[in-house]
Amino acid sequence: MKISKRFLNMTAGVMGLLLAVSTPAIAEKTMLINGAGATFPYPIYSKWFSEYQKVNPAVAFNYQSIGSGGGIKQISARTVDFGASDAFLTRDQLMQAPGKLIHIPTVAGAVVITYNIPGLTQRLKFTPEAIAGIFLGKIKNWSDPEIAKANPDVNLPSADIIPVHRSDGSGTTAIFTDYLSSISSAWKSNVGKGTSVNWPAGLGGKGNEGVAGTVKQTPNSVGYVELAYAEKNNLAYGEVQNKSGNFITPGLAATTKAVEGKLDSMPDDFRISLVNPDGAEAYPISGLTWILVYQKQKDAVKGKAIVEFLKWAIRDGQKYAKELLYAPLPEQMVEKIEQRLSEIEVGK
Amino acid sequence: MESNQVLLTAKSTRKQGFSDPFFKAMVAVFAWSLVFLAGLLVVILVTSSWSSIKEFGWSFLWTSEWDPVAERYGILPIIYGTLVSSILALVIAVPISFGIAIFLAELGPSWLRSPLGMLIELLAAVPSVIYGLWGIFVLVPVLRTVVEPFLGKYFGFLPLFQGPPYGVGMLAAGIILAIMIIPTISSISREVFLTVPISMKEGAFGLGATRWEMVRLAILPPSRSGLLGAVLLGLGRALGETMAVTMVIGNRHDISLSLFAPSYTMASLIANEFSEATSNLYTSALMETGLILLIITLILNIVARTLVWSVSRTARGGR
Numbered sequence: 001m002k003i004s005k006r007f008l009n010m011t012a013g014v015m016g017l018l019l020a021v022s023t024p025a026i027a028e029k030t031m032l033i034n035g036a037g038a039t040f041p042y043p044i045y046s047k048w049f050s051e052y053q054k055v056n057p058a059v060a061f062n063y064q065s066i067g068s069g070g071g072i073k074q075i076s077a078r079t080v081d082f083g084a085s086d087a088f089l090t091r092d093q094l095m096q097a098p099g100k101l102i103h104i105p106t107v108a109g110a111v112v113i114t115y116n117i118p119g120l121t122q123r124l125k126f127t128p129e130a131i132a133g134i135f136l137g138k139i140k141n142w143s144d145p146e147i148a149k150a151n152p153d154v155n156l157p158s159a160d161i162i163p164v165h166r167s168d169g170s171g172t173t174a175i176f177t178d179y180l181s182s183i184s185s186a187w188k189s190n191v192g193k194g195t196s197v198n199w200p201a202g203l204g205g206k207g208n209e210g211v212a213g214t215v216k217q218t219p220n221s222v223g224y225v226e227l228a229y230a231e232k233n234n235l236a237y238g239e240v241q242n243k244s245g246n247f248i249t250p251g252l253a254a255t256t257k258a259v260e261g262k263l264d265s266m267p268d269d270f271r272i273s274l275v276n277p278d279g280a281e282a283y284p285i286s287g288l289t290w291i292l293v294y295q296k297q298k299d300a301v302k303g304k305a306i307v308e309f310l311k312w313a314i315r316d317g318q319k320y321a322k323e324l325l326y327a328p329l330p331e332q333m334v335e336k337i338e339q340r341l342s343e344i345e346v347g348k
Numbered sequence: 349m350e351s352n353q354v355l356l357t358a359k360s361t362r363k364q365g366f367s368d369p370f371f372k373a374m375v376a377v378f379a380w381s382l383v384f385l386a387g388l389l390v391v392i393l394v395t396s397s398w399s400s401i402k403e404f405g406w407s408f409l410w411t412s413e414w415d416p417v418a419e420r421y422g423i424l425p426i427i428y429g430t431l432v433s434s435i436l437a438l439v440i441a442v443p444i445s446f447g448i449a450i451f452l453a454e455l456g457p458s459w460l461r462s463p464l465g466m467l468i469e470l471l472a473a474v475p476s477v478i479y480g481l482w483g484i485f486v487l488v489p490v491l492r493t494v495v496e497p498f499l500g501k502y503f504g505f506l507p508l509f510q511g512p513p514y515g516v517g518m519l520a521a522g523i524i525l526a527i528m529i530i531p532t533i534s535s536i537s538r539e540v541f542l543t544v545p546i547s548m549k550e551g552a553f554g555l556g557a558t559r560w561e562m563v564r565l566a567i568l569p570p571s572r573s574g575l576l577g578a579v580l581l582g583l584g585r586a587l588g589e590t591m592a593v594t595m596v597i598g599n600r601h602d603i604s605l606s607l608f609a610p611s612y613t614m615a616s617l618i619a620n621e622f623s624e625a626t627s628n629l630y631t632s633a634l635m636e637t638g639l640i641l642l643i644i645t646l647i648l649n650i651v652a653r654t655l656v657w658s659v660s661r662t663a664r665g666g667r
Contacts, residue, residue, distance in 0.1 A: 169624025
């Protein structure tokens with residue numbers, strides 16, 4: 001019974017294949033859109049792909065989460081229909097692409113400062129100077145006045161700080177070093193920003209789990225991980241002082257506020273870093289993630305399907321963001337992106 | 349009946365005569381395809397690392413800065429970390445593995461030998477990410493709280509055991525690698541010991557040797573080249589190991605004499621940074637790191653082969 005069923009399935013599969021080859025009309029009906037890139041938004045993208053199947057069963061997606069660098073390379077070589085990246089393309093990278101690439105922001109994420117101080121129960125507060133000093137290796141002890149002045153009620157130990165960073169190239173590191181560059185000129189000139197940098201101090205852990213594992217295991221250490229990862233794993237994380245001087249507990253609402261804080265200075269191509277935004281309630285260490293598509297879509301049918309999907313993702317798709325711990329885009333931003341999407345030229 | 353048989357044999361011989369060249373050609377293609385693939389690998393590695401070779405020249409090998417932002421790359425600390433972690437692994441693993449092998453081949457009770465041997469070989473089948481996780485959650489805390497403070501207290505006068513006990517670092521990497529290569533070295537050495545003819549062991553006992561003397565005089569000398577081969581295979585695995593090492597070594601581009609200090613290896617660097625390397629020079633520098641790793645492995649293999657060769661020659665000459 002089982003075997004005959006499998007045999008039947010197989011024959012059906014072969015027949016289907018033959019049909020698909022012989023009649024292009026059927027092949028077009030279930031269109032496969034290929035994408036590749038960032039790992040950070042992969043959970044929400046796969047949620048979108050499966051939900052979008054219900055909206056439009058004719059479109060299927062194949063997304064390879066190979067990293068932002070890979071995504072940029074693949075879309076520049078036109079081997080995929082869309083790319084995805086946690087870092088926007090540099091001017092040089094845009095010039096190297098064979099056509100005009102546009103950036104479509106999809107969701108925002110935040111990076112939190114996680115730490116392990118034995119016996120500490122209160123949430124720590126970090127000033128920008130303290131964060132930069134710790135990761136530059138200039139602030140070496142937890143009882144340093146820069147940390148103590150923001151935490152007057154906390155009994156800080158007189159112990160050496162062990163900073164922990166990501167050893168693998170990642171969008172998380174890009175956001176974090178972007179933040180450090182924006183608040184510290186010493187960081188900007190000595191280290192800079194990028195998916196991997198030359199860290200002046202500390203240990204490296206591979207992946208969010210590597211950093212979190214090292215911080216959990218090492219007393220008096222401090223590291224940075226994605227907000228979603230910290231939430232899911234109940235890590236202790238600190239408040240960070242923003243541009244207005246308020247200490248903000250990281251969260252989805254505070255991240256969306258960060259996007260709002262940048263709306264006024266938002267460029268038309270959406271290539272903007274979210275760090276250190278205006279806004280009293282905005283969390284300062286956050287960033288956008290983008291899908292990259294060509295302004296001129298060669299394949300009219302496929303191009304139209306991609307645009308339709310993106311319109312759905314930034315409007316209806318946003319409601320899935322919160323349960324997966326991504327910050328949804330603010331309404332005003334969605335309108336701007338919709339306008340941009342309608343400018344994509346499909347067909348020849 | 350008999351003539352029939354002869355005919356049959358002749359027929360099959362003729363058939364073989366026809367199939368032999370075909371078979372020979374086929375296996376030759378298999379053999380050469382591997383050489384071709386290896387050659388292709390070298391060609392690809394060299395061409396894709398060319399822009400880095402052109403940009404940095406020899407300074408790639410002896411500078412210590414790895415700065416993807418400023419696009420300056422040098423891998424001296426990583427070469428150091430790769431070699432030292434592998435050598436440390438050998439220092440720990442070789443005596444233990446030889447001990448295991450001798451026990452399993454000669455000294456252990458026979459009912460224990462095969463289950464124990466299987467258990468050790470099973471260790472080789474554990475995925476390296478599992479070793480890495482075990483390293484982070486079990487080994488590293490023990491090193492940080494017990495082993496490293498102890499070593500620092502009593503052997504702190506040696507530069508090897510100085511500095512703060514992080515737990516993660518060169519020592520942790522060396523120990524993890526040692527555990528990973530023990531199955532390889534011990535199971536091959538056991539096979540080597542088992543090839544020693546019984547007559548030689550009996551001869552040693554007959555001359556009044558104790559067990560230890562028998563092992564020392566009858567088993568170890570003829571096994572030397574085989575044992576070196578076992579160590580080499582272990583070294584090969586240690587040099588190329590990526591996942592477990594990167595999880596416990598601390599991933600820092602520094603050269604430090606202390607085994608407590610964090611370090612980095614070439615395989616880990618490539619695994620860590622390749623997926624997010626965006627610029628051409630960056631990718632190229634990582635490719636060149638791969639090329640250098642290949643060259644180092646090659647050099648070590650040649651050195652070791654020469655050693656095996658000279659050892660086996662002197663052994664034969666001594667006989």
